[in-house]
């Protein structure tokens with residue numbers, strides 16, 4: 001008997017998206033079903049191009065067609081993606097941006113900027129449209145890490161007469177940094193209100209265009225800038241970067257709790273443990289837990305959020321950052337593989353958040 005579209009959809013209605021707990025047909029993830037004799041093809045629209053479950057979903061689809069439709073069918077699954085959003089369709093601010101992600105740490109120097117830079121590039125390399133705001137006034141390091149210290153963003157005028165800044169583009173990421181506005185030895189001027197107004201400018205006066213993910217590298221601790229951010233845009237979720245060290249964890253917890261305060265109410269997507277162990281280049285299989293062991297896991301468990309990854313302390317991560325070619329760009333290296341995995345986990349948690357958690361509200365200002 002000839003295979004029909006109904007046969008195919010019925011079979012695929014038994015394939016579950018493991019994270020979202022519903023089947024692919026109910027989730028409207030199947031499109032473009034074509035049948036030609038025993039040749040069956042269809043598209044599966046994933047929630048992110050960085051989906052770590054790609055292979056699993058692909059195999060489950062093929063198995064479902066072979067088991068429930070025809071064991072001799074030649075199945076061609078076209079995996080593609082449309083990044084989900086929990087933002088309102090008519091947002092006035094950052095209207096083309098689907099997900100706004102704050103990256104925070106409690107303590108300074110835990111590697112938040114290093115993690116953010118690698119994460120942004122890793123997401124862009126999967127095919128996602130990615131922007132990055134460096135709002136870290138304590139030391140805006142993105143221009144160095146992206147190798148664009150000497151670049152200055154151009155300003156252009158829209159047909160409506162509004163001035164817009166064009167972000168710098170490198171490694172497939174659109175970048176704006178406080179570091180582009182003042183030489184690094186002037187960093188001290190970026191205290192308080194000036195930094196907050198720079199962040200607002202980056203949000204409303206930069207031509208971000210369409211983005212799947214806009215990452216915002218926040219200053220360490222909890223500051224005015226954090227409040228400015230949540231009062232200006234609905235933040236999709238926050239990532240907390242920490243080392244396993246006790247003092248870093250205590251500060252990371254404060255940062256995490258700030259986002260969770262009822263009046264702020266930004267979902268915490270998970271914890272990333274950086275400098276989880278030291279691995280010398282000449283002993284790639286050795287792990288020295290110089291900042292303690294398991295701290296990120298404990299923090300994640302305590303606050304019931306996922307541990308999104310553990311990044312080792314390796315010399316090449318520091319060196320490549322200083323050289324303006326972050327570790328993720330060094331294809332085939334263990335460090336690049338770690339950041340790829342972290343990026344997949346982050347994208348996965350954003351998709352889950354968008355499916356199950358209500359939209360974030362902008363925090364009202366109390367004057």
Ligand SMILES: Nc1ncnc2c1ncn2[C@@H]1O[C@H](COP(=O)(O)OP(=O)(O)OP(=O)(O)O)[C@@H](O)[C@H]1O
Pocket residue numbers: 105107108109110111112113114115136138139141219220274275311312313314315316317318319321322
């Ligand atoms: N996993 C790692 N392995 C080796 N070096 C690292 C690693 N992560 C970060 N570093 C290095 O540690 C230093 C601090 O990192 P980074 O500037 O990213 O931290 P930060 O938390 O953003 O700091 P700040 O408090 O200034 O915002 C940098 O020299 C960076 O290259």
